[in-house]
Amino acid sequence: MxxxxxxxxxxxxxxxxxxxxFFKTDVVRLERMANSSLNSALRSPNLGELLGHE
Known part of the structure; x- marks a missing residue:
């Protein structure tokens, strides 16, 4: 190349x-450390949430 x-x-x-x-162990550990889930970062945006409606 x-x-x-x-x-x-x-x-x-x-x-x-x-x-x-990495995805079975390391990501889980990193999510715990960040107190956040990778799923929430990867999910599709919700128009209702953007407009303030839930």
Whole structure:
């Protein structure tokens, strides 16, 4: 690709395992630390909430 993307081969299985662990354990721990949920950040906006109606 180019000098900026001159990485070695990726171990696909190890990458999948690490990403799975991140979302199963690390994200939960980070959500607890932030006292917030990732789901609230990723959900679709609600027009009623934007207008002040619930």
């Amino acid at each position: 180019g000098v900026l993307f001159n990485f070695g081969e990726l171990d696909e299985k190890a990458t999948i395992q690490k990403v799975g662990k």
